[in-house]
Amino acid sequence: xxxxxxxxxxxxxxxxxxxxxxxxxxxxxxxxxxxxxxxxxxxxxxxxxxxxxxxxxxxxxxxxxxxxxxxxxxxxxxxxxxxxxxxxxxxxxxxxxxxxxxxxxxxxxxxxxx
Amino acid sequence: xxxxxxxxxxxxxxxxxxxxxxxxxxxxxxxxxxxxxxxxxxxxxxxxxxxxxxxxxxxxxxxxxxxxxxxxxxxxxxxxxxxxxxxxxxxxxxxxxxxxxxxxxxxxxxxxx
Numbered sequence: 001x002x003x004x005x006x007x008x009x010x011x012x013x014x015x016x017x018x019x020x021x022x023x024x025x026x027x028x029x030x031x032x033x034x035x036x037x038x039x040x041x042x043x044x045x046x047x048x049x050x051x052x053x054x055x056x057x058x059x060x061x062x063x064x065x066x067x068x069x070x071x072x073x074x075x076x077x078x079x080x081x082x083x084x085x086x087x088x089x090x091x092x093x094x095x096x097x098x099x100x101x102x103x104x105x106x107x108x109x110x111x112x113x114x
Numbered sequence: 115x116x117x118x119x120x121x122x123x124x125x126x127x128x129x130x131x132x133x134x135x136x137x138x139x140x141x142x143x144x145x146x147x148x149x150x151x152x153x154x155x156x157x158x159x160x161x162x163x164x165x166x167x168x169x170x171x172x173x174x175x176x177x178x179x180x181x182x183x184x185x186x187x188x189x190x191x192x193x194x195x196x197x198x199x200x201x202x203x204x205x206x207x208x209x210x211x212x213x214x215x216x217x218x219x220x221x222x223x224x225x226x227x
Contacts, residue, residue: 009154032214043118043204043218044157051214090156094214101172102216106156 002027004093006105014113019063019078021108023091026072033074034092034102035065044090050074061085086112116141118219120205125224127192127199135190135222137205143217144210146188150174151202151221160203163188164210192224200226 007022025031032051036044048059055067061084065076074091091105118139127133139146145164149157159172163182177196182188188207192199202223206216 034215036218041202041221041223043120043220044206044216045218046215049215101159101162102214104157106154 002031002093002095002103004091004103004105006089006091006108008108009106010109010111012111012113013081015083016080019076019081019085019110021076021089021091021110023065023074023076023105024072025074025091025093027093027095029095031093031095033065033067034094035059035063035074035076036090036092036104037061038088038090038107040087047076047089081110081112083112083114086110118205118207118217120203120219120222122222123220125222127224127226129226130194132191132193133224135192135203135205135224137188137190137219138186139188139205139207139217139219140186141207141217142185143207144185145208146182147206147208147216148172148178148180148188148190149204149206151204157204160190199224 003026005024034049035047038044048057050057050067058064063078088107088109090107092102094102121136147162148160158174161180163169179191204221205219208216
């Protein structure tokens with residue numbers, strides 16, 4: 001079955017520290033992968049997406065993610081956390097064979113300590 | 115500006131009442147979606163529509179109904195049959211089967227009193 005798993009429902013880092021949010025997927029066909037961010041009481045905003053081009057994908061707000069097929073992972077990173085990065089982050093996966101449905105992970109809440 | 119609008123932002127309903135949530139997009143997208151979000155559970159798909167006058171049930175369609183009479187609009191009705199309707203509802207759209215990226219509206223928070 002195709003699925004996506006986010007490790008850690010809550011991650012806390014200090015301002016200026018590295019941000020690492022983990023995402024693993026399960027799929028028998030090549031995936032398309034996304035990271036979305038959600039601020040409180042708002043909709044989701046696309047951070048970045050992988051669609052079989054470069055494996056290192058750069059997104060908005062200084063975030064990037066690397067697709068590793070051997071590890072079935074698509075972890076999100078940012079070198080230096082900012083207070084404004086505090087939000088909920090969702091990893092999502094879809095597949096060309098079922099293009100209309102995206103499978104979302106359960107989300108990771110990122111907190112930033114001053 | 116192109117985008118997706120949802121109204122109202124906050125909605126209160128008495129038990130036993132039906133209520134309709136609005137979703138409109140001016141992105142010229144073919145596909146539209148409704149999700150329900152509960153704390154700690156991520157997003158769950160309620161209904162989706164790939165084309166006007168056609169829609170399919172998602173993972174949690176019971177107690178909900180939709181219509182797609184116009185390309186721009188995809189209203190969701192939460193019926194009295196939905197036993198636990200209090201949640202945050204998100205509408206999204208995408209170009210269709212040729213594009214996988216979904217664009218989201220700002221959401222509607224429904225509270226049953």
